[in-house]
Amino acid sequence: MxxxxxxxxxxPTPVPPAVYAAMSRPVGGHRTDEFARLYMRIVEKLKKVFQTENDVFVLTNSGTGALETAVANTVSPGDKALALITGNFGERFAAIARAYGAELIELNFGYGNDVDLKAVEEKLNEHPDIKVVLATQNETSTGVCNDIAGIGALVARTPALLLVDGVSGVGAIEIKVDEWGVDILCTASQKAFMLPPGLAMVSVSEKAWQVVNGNRSPRFYFSLPACKKVYGKWNTPYTPSVTLFYGLEAALDMMLAExxxxxxxxxxxxxxxxxxxxxxxxxxxxxxxxxxxxxxxxxxxxxxxxxxxxxxxxxxxxxxxxxxxxxxxxxxxxxxxxxxxxxxxxxxxxxxxxxxxxxxxxxxxxxxxxxxxxxxxxxxxxxx
Amino acid sequence: MxxxxxxxxxxPTPVPPAVYAAMSRPVGGHRTDEFARLYMRIVEKLKKVFQTENDVFVLTNSGTGALETAVANTVSPGDKALALITGNFGERFAAIARAYGAELIELNFGYGNDVDLKAVEEKLNEHPDIKVVLATQNETSTGVCNDIAGIGALVARTPALLLVDGVSGVGAIEIKVDEWGVDILCTASQKAFMLPPGLAMVSVSEKAWQVVNGNRSPRFYFSLPACKKVYGKWNTPYTPSVTLFYGLEAALDMMLAExxxxxxxxxxxxxxxxxxxxxxxxxxxxxxxxxxxxxxxxxxxxxxxxxxxxxxxxxxxxxxxxxxxxxxxxxxxxxxxxxxxxxxxxxxxxxxxxxxxxxxxxxxxxxxxxxxxxxxxxxxxxxx
CATH class of the missing domain: 3.90.1150.10 (Aspartate Aminotransferase, domain 1)
Incomplete structure (x- = not known):
């Protein structure tokens, strides 16, 4: 029927009634104290989910936009990027790096398999000038969960940054950004966060900021320095999806209450x-x-x-x-x-x-x- | 969770998203052409569900209010009422008639059993002055469905009116008001009509109007003559639950589309x-x-x-x-x-x-x- x-x-995944209810309140302005307080509360709650003290930003775009944010702010043309591919979304992450002129080193483990840490270690040893490692926490196309802790431990010994696609994993599967050394974690609203699509969330480590601030790729909407500039005021550089912010707080409250x-x-x-x-x-x-x-x-x-x-x-x-x-x-x-x-x-x-x-x-x-x-x-x- | x-x-039963959506539109005034057109459309659609050409009214009260509407407009003190009881809601219908001073003749078939037509026929023969027969289509307390067609055929041979509690049945189980001789059918919004509680729907036959118009019991909010007076203008005598009317049309549209x-x-x-x-x-x-x-x-x-x-x-x-x-x-x-x-x-x-x-x-x-x-x-x- x-x-x-x-x-x-x-x-998108099902949206709970409490989240719909939050999203159905009349939309307010985003250059207001009320919005700033909302954004601050959301970031505090997201830090608990991410297990991080790093900066966390909420961006108005989908998960792919979050992946591009990670790449655009860390990859300059000619930089070496190690892509750990276990399916369709690993391939997408690599394609974005390619679009930004990265010299790609691909480790493709095939559909249904997870990342082999030994292979990662070998590649990192072989190419000490790798600038970023692209990894997928939960490969949505295959239902494979990769060992981000293990990958993080290997990358931490190198100057490379670990960029993690956590779009379909974060909120469903534990991740420890600080302990595991995730330099940029990317996730989005429409999976385990129980919201409609339209928001992305990223965290940026101290180690990442060093690279981000000096990066030479073009970036405007995806500029992390632009986000950082207004971060202390709990503002966003461009217009945020206000309604989804209302929903995000309701969803985070449900998750933390459980x-x-x-x-x-x-x-x-x-x-x-x-x-x-x-x-x-x-x-x-x-x-x-x-x-x-x-x-x-x-x-x-x-x-x-x-x-x-x-x-x-x-x-x-x-x-x-x-x-x-x-x-x-x-x-x-x-x-x-x-x-x-x-x-x-x-x-x-x-x-x-x-x-x-x-x-x-x-x-x-x-x-x-x-x-x-x-x-x-x-x-x-x-x-x- | x-x-x-x-x-x-x-x-109440689950409310479909399309009905919630209809109910979330801003409430409009009820003394407007727009509301009159809405009410007219709703009645046209309800007539299809009731299978009747009788007048159909939408009342702002719950199912018990509909039962009281039926009684208050047909039972004067001392009138003989035959109550066909098959459970808790049959008992309630009888209690309402008692409250209006009816001389009650109870046929109690017990929890889990349905109405025995032979017993009904005997009582009708024994008391040719019975004024109303109270029957339950679907007895909610036991999950028993009574033979309204059979009861209707017996009552139709007498001057008595057949008042039917169809609160939990109508919309889920077929009823043929005209063919079966149901003089007043009572139902409500929060069962098979897929709405929150708050609305009742009743139909009134020509045979019933003769009694209704001359009835001596006190009635104001439940007055069917008051409803009838403004019926041609598609108006309601008192303030209707406008939001539920929006939902009712959406629910009827779903039912008719299926x-x-x-x-x-x-x-x-x-x-x-x-x-x-x-x-x-x-x-x-x-x-x-x-x-x-x-x-x-x-x-x-x-x-x-x-x-x-x-x-x-x-x-x-x-x-x-x-x-x-x-x-x-x-x-x-x-x-x-x-x-x-x-x-x-x-x-x-x-x-x-x-x-x-x-x-x-x-x-x-x-x-x-x-x-x-x-x-x-x-x-x-x-x-x-």
């Missing part, structure tokens, strides 16, 4: 239940448990059933939206997001719809078997 | 799936299939488990709100509403939460078995 829809794509440890534990639980259910249905997971994302689960289409056909049935007949494959695995996988405003019953809905659609395609599925496996995880009765 | 709630009580036959078929499907699931879990249904409601399913608490304890777990741990028992079955049953903005996945959520809560109370439940039974109904693969 109309309006009965379940958004399980990796962004407790960040609980938020991360909830995402881990949902991932475990989803993976147990997929296995119980005899389907294959793209990522190994070792590097599986807590925010999104990618599943290979079953033998003889087109993954995109399955998605069509699930959307049309049950109102549940899964994401398809991208890049190398386009048409071969489907992806179930369980990030942000997502809880146990969302996994039940996803798996139940999947079961029925599988039955409709003639796949030999045991109805209820996936749901049972998820329920066992929720009840702490997992089959080992 | 905060805000992740599933309302499965028999009113098609009323499809709306009724959807409710029938959800009831069948819920009942199959409950049976698969080894639990007992309060109502027999023969008279089971398509809008709500009442289930006996399992042996050794307090029904209200089960509801507490389901609400607290899974965010799913079931209703408890009322009157004679208080504390002994729980009730799952599947009315209004409800579809397949809501049944899956309800049953999955029930399964997990049963497991937590130590009840020997086979996880996933209820979900499987519901899925089979949805796939047209019911076990007969």
């Amino acid at each position: 109309q309006d009965k829809e379940y958004l399980m794509i990796p962004g 407790g960040l440890d609980n938020v991360y534990a909830r995402h881990a639980l949902l991932a475990r239940a989803t993976r147990a259910a997929v296995r119980a249905l005899g389907l294959k997971l793209l990522a190994e448990d070792r590097c599986a994302s807590n925010a999104l689960t990618a599943v290979w289409g079953p033998e003889g059933v087109a993954a995109d056909e399955l998605r069509k049935i699930i959307k049309k007949q049950y109102g549940v939206a899964f994401a398809g494959g991208q890049g190398d695995v386009k048409g071969k996988i489907f992806r179930i997001a369980h990030m942000g405003f997502s809880d146990k019953m969302d996994v039940i809905i996803a798996i139940s719809a999947l079961e029925m659609a599988l039955a409709q395609t003639g796949y030999p599925v045991q109805l209820g078997a996936g749901v049972k496996a998820a329920q066992e995880v929720f009840l702490g009765r997992e089959q080992k | 905060q805000d992740k709630e599933y309302l499965m009580i028999p009113g 098609g009323l036959d499809n709306v009724y078929a959807r409710h029938a499907l959800l009831a069948r799936a819920t009942r199959a699931a409950v049976r698969a879990l080894g639990l007992k249904l309060l109502a027999e299939d023969r008279c089971a409601s398509n809008a709500l399913t009442a289930v006996w608490g399992p042996e050794g488990v307090a029904a209200d304890e089960l509801r507490k777990i389901i609400k607290k741990q899974y965010g799913v709100a079931f209703a408890g028992g009322q009157g004679d079955v208080k504390g002994k049953i729980f009730r799952i509403a599947h009315m209004g903005f409800s579809d397949k996945m809501d049944v899956i959520i309800a049953i999955s939460a029930l399964e997990m809560a049963l497991a937590q109370t130590g009840y020997p439940v086979q996880l996933g078995a209820g979900v499987k039974a519901a899925q089979e109904v949805f796939l047209g693969r019911e076990q007969k």
Whole structure:
């Protein structure tokens, strides 16, 4: 029926009523004390999520704009950039660096695999003049979570900056910006932050500022020095998306009220239940448990059933939206997001719809078997 | 987590986004051409749902106010009223008639049973001076649906009026006001009409108007003649709940876009799936299939488990709100509403939460078995 829809794509994700309510207040001016106080409060709360004392900026653009902000402010033409690629969004980060004239060194680990730290160490040793390392925390296209702590420890020994795409991970999966040595962390509103798209959040380390301030690439809207100039006054250089700022504070308040440890534990639980259910249905997971994302689960289409056909049935007949494959695995996988405003019953809905659609395609599925496996995880009765 | 709630009580029921959107437009004046046109359109649409050419009024009060409107306009002190009682709301209808001085003849069929037409026929023959017959279409407290067509055929042969409480039924279960001879049909906004509470809708037949116009009970806010006086101008005698009128039109548009036959078929499907699931879990249904409601399913608490304890777990741990028992079955049953903005996945959520809560109370439940039974109904693969 109309309006009965379940958004399980990796962004935009469902928006909670409390966030919609905050966003529906009349828009105010952004050159006001009220806005400055709001921005200050938001940054204080974001610092808790980022686990950082670094400067944190809220930018009015999407996640890709955040990645470009990181690159435009640190990469000058001819600079060496080491791109750690584990899927479509790793490729995008590299493409942005290429657009800014970087001399790219690519380490591509393939769809479904995570970053191999040994390979990173070798490249860093081989090229002591690498200026930036581009890494993805949660690779949205594959449901792989990379070891940012491990990468950070390697990069910290070098003069290079570590730029991290945390667009689909931050808020769902813990990140420790200061402890792990993340020089620029990029994230966005429409994933684990439970907001519509339109805002990006970035943090900038002391080590990064040295490079940022001297960088020679053209930048205006994405200029971090322009942000920094008005940061103490809690102002923004250009017009901010005021309504989304209202929503961001409401979302942060929800996350902090739940407790960040609980938020991360909830995402881990949902991932475990989803993976147990997929296995119980005899389907294959793209990522190994070792590097599986807590925010999104990618599943290979079953033998003889087109993954995109399955998605069509699930959307049309049950109102549940899964994401398809991208890049190398386009048409071969489907992806179930369980990030942000997502809880146990969302996994039940996803798996139940999947079961029925599988039955409709003639796949030999045991109805209820996936749901049972998820329920066992929720009840702490997992089959080992 | 905060805000992740599933309302499965028999009113208020979940409100669709399109209805919230309609209600969030700025409130307009009610003595305007714009409001008159809105009211006219709403009545035209309601007539399709009621299947009537009778006058239909939208009143600013809850369902009980609609029942009182029916009584206050037709029952004068000393009038004989035949009350057909099948649960708590049948008792309430009788109590209202008693408050207006009716000489009550009660036929109480007990919780879980439907009206026995033979008993009705006998009483009508025994008391040819009965002035009104009070019947409940869908008895919300038990999940029993009464045969309004059958009752209507008996009452039509007498001078008595048939007053029907359709509060939780209309919009979910077909009713044919004109064909079945319903003289006053009462319903409300917060059940199958997918709105917040605050509006009631009543239809009044030609036969009813003869009685209404001469009735001697005091009435002012509930005066049907006062409504009728301004009906041609599409006005209301007192201030209407304008915002809910906006929502009502949006909800009616959704229902008519889906098609009323499809709306009724959807409710029938959800009831069948819920009942199959409950049976698969080894639990007992309060109502027999023969008279089971398509809008709500009442289930006996399992042996050794307090029904209200089960509801507490389901609400607290899974965010799913079931209703408890009322009157004679208080504390002994729980009730799952599947009315209004409800579809397949809501049944899956309800049953999955029930399964997990049963497991937590130590009840020997086979996880996933209820979900499987519901899925089979949805796939047209019911076990007969």
